[in-house]
Structures are given as C-alpha cells and as structure tokens.
Amino acid sequence: MALTDQHRAMLRDKLWRLNSLYWITDKRGKKVRFRMTPEQLAYYEGMHTRNLILKARQLGFTTEQCIIQLDAALFESAKCALIAHTLNDAKRLFREKIQYAYKHLPPEIKQANPASNDAAGELVFSKGGSLYISTSFRGGTLRYLHVSEFGKICAKFPDKAREIVTGAFEAVADDCFVTIESTAEGRAGAFYDYSQQAEKQYLSGSPLGSLDWKFFFFSWWQNPKYALEADRPLPQRLVDYFTELEAKHGIALSPEQKSWYHAKERVLGDDMRREYPSIPAEAFQQSVEGAYYAKQFAKLYSQQRIGELPDNSHLPVSTYWDLGVGDSTAIWFVRQVGEEFHVIDYYENSGEGLRHYMKVLKDKGYEYVEHWAPHDIDNREMGGDGKTRRELAREGYEVDGQRYTINFKVVPKLGVDDGIDQAREILPRCAFDAAKTERGILCLENYRKEWDDKRGCWKDKPLHDWASHGADAFRYFAVAQGRRIRRAGMKRIGGLA
Numbered sequence: 001m002a003l004t005d006q007h008r009a010m011l012r013d014k015l016w017r018l019n020s021l022y023w024i025t026d027k028r029g030k031k032v033r034f035r036m037t038p039e040q041l042a043y044y045e046g047m048h049t050r051n052l053i054l055k056a057r058q059l060g061f062t063t064e065q066c067i068i069q070l071d072a073a074l075f076e077s078a079k080c081a082l083i084a085h086t087l088n089d090a091k092r093l094f095r096e097k098i099q100y101a102y103k104h105l106p107p108e109i110k111q112a113n114p115a116s117n118d119a120a121g122e123l124v125f126s127k128g129g130s131l132y133i134s135t136s137f138r139g140g141t142l143r144y145l146h147v148s149e150f151g152k153i154c155a156k157f158p159d160k161a162r163e164i165v166t167g168a169f170e171a172v173a174d175d176c177f178v179t180i181e182s183t184a185e186g187r188a189g190a191f192y193d194y195s196q197q198a199e200k201q202y203l204s205g206s207p208l209g210s211l212d213w214k215f216f217f218f219s220w221w222q223n224p225k226y227a228l229e230a231d232r233p234l235p236q237r238l239v240d241y242f243t244e245l246e247a248k249h250g251i252a253l254s255p256e257q258k259s260w261y262h263a264k265e266r267v268l269g270d271d272m273r274r275e276y277p278s279i280p281a282e283a284f285q286q287s288v289e290g291a292y293y294a295k296q297f298a299k300l301y302s303q304q305r306i307g308e309l310p311d312n313s314h315l316p317v318s319t320y321w322d323l324g325v326g327d328s329t330a331i332w333f334v335r336q337v338g339e340e341f342h343v344i345d346y347y348e349n350s351g352e353g354l355r356h357y358m359k360v361l362k363d364k365g366y367e368y369v370e371h372w373a374p375h376d377i378d379n380r381e382m383g384g385d386g387k388t389r390r391e392l393a394r395e396g397y398e399v400d401g402q403r404y405t406i407n408f409k410v411v412p413k414l415g416v417d418d419g420i421d422q423a424r425e426i427l428p429r430c431a432f433d434a435a436k437t438e439r440g441i442l443c444l445e446n447y448r449k450e451w452d453d454k455r456g457c458w459k460d461k462p463l464h465d466w467a468s469h470g471a472d473a474f475r476y477f478a479v480a481q482g483r484r485i486r487r488a489g490m491k492r493i494g495g496l497a
Contacts, residue, residue, distance in 0.1 A: 015044075017075065022067050023104040024097065034101070039218045040064045048214035049174065052191075052198045053181035054283060056220040056276045061181045065146040066097035073129035074102075074113055078143035081132045081171075083164060085149040093148075094121040094133045136160060138167035143176045145169070151182035154189030155448075156290075158465065165190055174210045184274050184283035187442055192284060199280055220261070220276040227256035228263055238262055245278055270298050290448040292420050292462070292471075296427040297445055305431040306441065309342050316369035317344065319361065320480065321408075322473035323373055323389065324350060329357060330469040332440060332477055333366065341481070343432045346440030348470060354389060355397040358404045372480045373408045374472075411476040412483055416462065423478040443470025 010016050022034040036044060039059050043051070053061055062082075069080035084090035102115065102123065115123045121133040137145070145168055147153070154161040172178050182191055198215035201208065208214055220226050234242075242258055245251040253261075265272040277283035300306050315335045322330045329352070333345035347360055361368065377390045387395075396405030414422070432441060443466075450463040462468065 011075070014071065014075075017071055018044075018067055021105060021109065022070070022101045024063060024067075024101060031104070034063070034067050036064065037223075039222065042218075043216055044068070046214070046216070047177065047179075048208055048212075049177055049210045050213045051177070051179040051216060052194055052213040053179065053216045053218065054195055054277075054280055055181060055183060055216075055218040056223070057183055059218055059223065061179075062093065062146070062148045063097055065148075065179060065181075066093060067101060069131050069144050069146065070098055070101055070123075072144055073123065073125055073131040074109070074115075075129075076143070077125070077128040079130050079141060080144040081134075081137045081142050081146075081168070083137060083145070083147045083153075083168060084133065084135060085152050087135050089148070090121055090133045090135055098123065098131060098133065136163055136168065137171060138163070140171060142168075142172045145172050145176075145178045147178075147180045149182045150180040151185035151189070151191040154191045155185040155446075158189065161190055180213075184277065187284045187445055195280070195284075217280050219278055221251060221253055221257055221278060226260050226264075226276075227254065228260035230255050230259040232262075234258060234262055238265075249279055251278060270295055291445060292447050292449070293424065293427060293444050296424055297441075299428065300430070300432070306434050307432075308435075309344060309431060309433045312337050312342060317366040318369055319371045320411075320473050320477035321357075321371070321373045321377075322469050322476065323377055324469060328466075328469040330440070330443070330473040331357065331360075332437075332470075332473050333364070334477060339429065341426065341430045343430050343437055343440075345433065346437040346470065348439060354393055354406075355399065358393075358397055358406060359399045361406075362399055362404055371406050371408050372411050372476060374411050374476055375413055377408055377410065409480070411480050414479050416475075419475040419479050420462075422482040423475050426478045426481060440470045440474070443467040444474055447471035 010020075019035045020033070023031055024034045026032045037060060039055075040061065043053060043061065043064070055061065065082060069078075069082060072078035073080050082090075082093065084093055102110070113125050113127045113129075115125045122130060124130045147164060147168070150161070150164075153164065169178060180191065180194070184195075185191070194213050195215070198213035199217075201212060202215040238258070238261070242253055245253070261272075261276070264276060268275055273282045312335055315337060318334050318336070320332045320334065322328075324330075328348050328350040330348045331346070332343060333347075335342045335344055345364065345366075347357075349356065349360075373390070377393075378388045390408050390410075393406040393408055396403050398404075434441070446467040447470075448463055448467075450459040450461055462471070
C-alpha cells in the first residue's frame with residue numbers, strides 16, 4: 001500500500017511516530033503498541049544534550065530509548081548506540097526490543113528504508129542510519145547514545161565505566177544526545193558524581209550548558225501503578241518513615257501506596273530504598289551489591305549516626321593508619337566517648353613521606369593518645385639507613401621548626417576475613433562526622449568483594465581499588481579496639497566471678 005500525503009504528514013511528526021508506529025511486548029509477553037507513560041513523556045519533552053535519569057525500577061526508560069533510537073536511525077539517518085550492563089542484556093534488548101519493533105513496522109515503512117540485520121547486534125539502514133547495541137562503543141560518531149544501568153557498570157566494572165566515559169561519551173558531539181539511566185548503586189563512581197553535580201545544578205536553577213548533565217528523578221510514588229489494597233497494619237518504623245517523608249519533603253502518600261511499599265519491602269528488604277527511592281539522596285544510602293558493610297551503614301543512616309557530632313574536644317584522639325608506599329596512605333581519627341566511638345576525621349593522600357603526615361596530624365590540632373599502624377610499619381624504609389618506618393617515626397622529623405615524633409603501636413595480625421567481621425561488629429558503636437569523614441565513608445560503603453565476570457558471582461576476596469586503603473585502615477581500628485573490648489569484657493567477667 002502506497003503512502004498517502006496524509007500519512008507522510010503524520011510521519012513528519014516525531015512524537016506521533018513514537019506513539020503510533022512501534023509495537024513492543026508488555027510484562028505478560030503480550031504484543032502492545034508502544035505509548036509513552038507520563039514519566040517517559042516527561043523525559044522526552046525535557047530532553048537535553050546530556051541527560052541523567054535516577055529512577056525507581058521498572059519504568060521502561062531503556063525500552064523508550066530503544067524506540068527513540070530506532071526511530072532516529074530510520075527517519076533521521078542518525079547513527080545511534082545503546083550500551084547495556086552485560087552482553088546478555090545487550091543481546092536481549094536487541095532481540096526483544098529493537099528487532100521486534102522493526103519487524104512489526106508497517107511494510108511500507110520498511111520498504112522505504114530497508115535495514116540489514118547484523119549478528120553482532122546492529123541494524124544498518126539503506127539511507128545511512130544505524131543502531132548498534134553492545135556493552136561498549138569506541139570510534140565513529142553518534143547522534144544518540146544511551147547507557148543503561150550505568151550505576152551498576154560503575155560498581156561492578158569500573159574499567160568498563162572508564163572506557164565508556166573516555167570512549168563512548170567522546171564519540172557524541174556537543175549538540176547531540178547522551179542519556180545515562182540507572183538505579184543507584186553506591187556512592188562512588190561516575191554515575192554518583194554526575195548525579196550529585198546534576199542535582200545541585202537543578203536545585204540552584206543555573207542554566208545548563210551543552211555538556212552539563214540534566215537531572216531527572218523518577219520516584220516510585222509518582223507511578224500510579226504502585227498502589228495496593230491495604231491488607232495488614234504497617235509496622236511502626238514505616239509509619240515513622242512515611243510521616244517523615246511528608247513532614248520534611250511534602251510527600252503525602254495514600255494508604256494504597258503505603259501498602260504497596262510495605263509489600264515490596266518484605267521482598268526486597270535492605271535493597272528497597274536503592275531500587276525504589278522516595279527522594280534522590282535516599283537512593284545512594286544503600287551501598288553497592290557485594291559491599292561488606294551495606295547492612296551496617298543502612299542502620300547507621302536510619303539511626304542518624306552519620307551527621308554532626310557533639311563537641312567532645314576535651315577527649316583525646318587515637319589514629320589508625322594504612323601505610324602506603326607506592327599508593328595511598330589513609331588515616332582515621334577516632335575518639336572514644338563512653339561505650340561509643342566517634343569517628344571525627346579522615347585523611348588520605350599518596351606519594352608523601354612520614355614528614356607530611358606528621359604535619360597533617362600537628363595541623364589538625366587534636367590531643368592524641370595513641371597511634372596504630374599495621375605490622376608492615378616494621379618494614380625497613382628505602383633510604384632510611386636501614387631503619388624501619390616505626391623507628392623513623394619514633395625519632396621524628398622537623399615540622400614547622402619543632403621535632404615531631406610518633407610512637408606507633410602495632411595492630412595485632414588477623415586475617416582479612418576476620419578483620420572484616422571485627423569491623424562489622426564495631427560499626428554499630430560508631431558515629432561519623434559526615435563532613436570530615438565523607439571520603440572515608442565512601443571507602444567503607446564501596447569496599448566490596450571482587451566480581452567474577454566469567455562465573456557471574458562475587459569472589460570470596462575484596463576488590464583492591466581506591467576504596468581499599470580507607471577500608472583497610474578502618475579494619476585495623478576494629479582489630480585494635482576489638483581486642484581491647486574483649487579483654488575488658490573478660491576482666492569484667494573475671495571480677496564478677
């Protein structure tokens with residue numbers, strides 16, 4: 001059937017094409033026409049050259065991007081690419097979204113601009129447009145680029161995330177379109193950094209440049225489908241949570257929405273706020289999958305033990321070090337306040353000698369009671385006349401015209417797994433200064449197991465990355481204090497006996 005003038009006029013309307021031409025399958029596998037949901041329309045109408053979508057699950061933005069890119073390749077001769085979280089996801093999206101939508105187009109449309117199918121996941125149209133789906137992209141130029149679940153890529157595959165930033169993003173001209181979307185996956189990596197920048201710019205009302213990320217946030221409570229007939233009373237913690245949402249953020253939820261949230265939380269548990277955040281900040285309170293201290297930090301946030309600490313400057317400070325030679329040195333500053341540990345400060349640097357860190361301690365002006373380091377402080381220092389770093393620290397250095405010395409204690413040797421268990425035990429007794437320990441908290445939240453890409457599971461060993469140094473120093477704190485706590489407990493038991 002030939003296209004009429006009326007058909008050609010409608011085909012020039014992009015929004016009409018997107019909501020009228022393409023077929024997809026719904027969650028039940030039923031063939032349905034693609035029509036934008038309110039969230040999808042809000043993104044489409046507000047689309048900028050650089051877009052960041054922080055979202056709840058199951059809102060269909062990847063499906064929308066598949067349709068937008070297919071349409072652009074077909075009708076605008078645009079070169080498009082979609083990067084998926086895994087190769088299996090890429091193959092599934094190509095088969096179930098792209099090929100399916102193209103296959104069910106009207107024959108006249110396909111005949112006017114036929115495409116060849118590529119086993120590698122690419123459609124190339126006779127008029128020059130193309131759509132490529134994989135786990136990375138480098139080379140060539142793109143008009144549209146979409147990265148699905150970028151937060152997960154940053155968390156599990158940091159090298160791949162770096163390649164996307166340096167390769168795929170650079171393939172898109174300033175006046176073309178990049179969209180990254182994801183649920184939150186920890187407070188580190190490019191997705192977190194871009195989210196923070198974009199949200200701050202959004203809240204400030206500053207105008208966007210072509211390379212500035214535009215912030216889109218779509219919460220679960222904005223979707224009318226997320227509601228359920230109430231079938232049981234809410235636990236008090238959720239009553240308090242919903243009350244706080246309304247009081248602090250003006251989010252008034254219906255009984256049906258609260259019931260849905262309660263039901264979903266029973267399934268997802270600690271992952272609920274990551275997968276279905278109510279506000280942007282909440283999404284990043286849950287650490288990445290495989291993180292060693294995810295549950296502990298969820299409780300610290302819920303108990304408001306990360307924030308501004310009371311002034312206990314009359315109490316002395318202990319420091320706990322992870323000593324780097326070719327990489328970073330990390331130091332935690334901790335006060336014991338009764339039965340609690342107030343983690344008041346954190347410092348990290350690299351490429352510096354002991355003199356630098358002594359000056360840091362002096363400049364902070366705390367009254368110190370003890371300093372702890374791992375057993376490798378007894379290793380001999382290159383160029384130190386055969387002396388160990390412990391001996392050099394005891395002899396000291398000139399700092400601002402005065403001799404400054406540190407008499408280190410050595411943390412008892414303990415296996416990494418046992419040390420992690422000690423850290424889990426001591427974290428509930430800790431409170432953190434959110435401002436001064438921000439970098440250290442990021443290390444602890446993102447200290448995680450190494451991902452085995454071949455087997456698709458977590459290895460039983462920590463990933464050695466930027467988070468390791470702060471996490472190791474904290475582990476030494478936990479081991480040193482854990483032994484002291486156990487000894488104190490044994491003495492009490494002995495006294496009672």
